[in-house]
Amino acid sequence: MKDYIARSDFIHRTISAVGSHFQLRYSEPKAIQWPRGTKFEPSSRLLRKEELDEAICKSSAVSALLSL
Numbered sequence: 001m002k003d004y005i006a007r008s009d010f011i012h013r014t015i016s017a018v019g020s021h022f023q024l025r026y027s028e029p030k031a032i033q034w035p036r037g038t039k040f041e042p043s044s045r046l047l048r049k050e051e052l053d054e055a056i057c058k059s060s061a062v063s064a065l066l067s068l
Contacts, residue, residue: 005013034040047055
């Protein structure tokens with residue numbers, strides 16, 4: 001990227017491109033209402049497929065229970 005376009009130009013163009021496809025708005029992280037039982041577990045490593053599948057299953061199960 002450095003060889004072709006300045007970082008600030010890249011960021012500006014990316015935001016402009018995304019803004020034409022999606023509605024962007026700022027939200028305070030603490031203001032987001034997460035479903036009960038949702039637990040945030042930060043990780044700096046890539047997850048294995050099995051771990052991703054497990055997280056999806058848990059998320060789907062919680063969503064199903066909350067919709068009852």
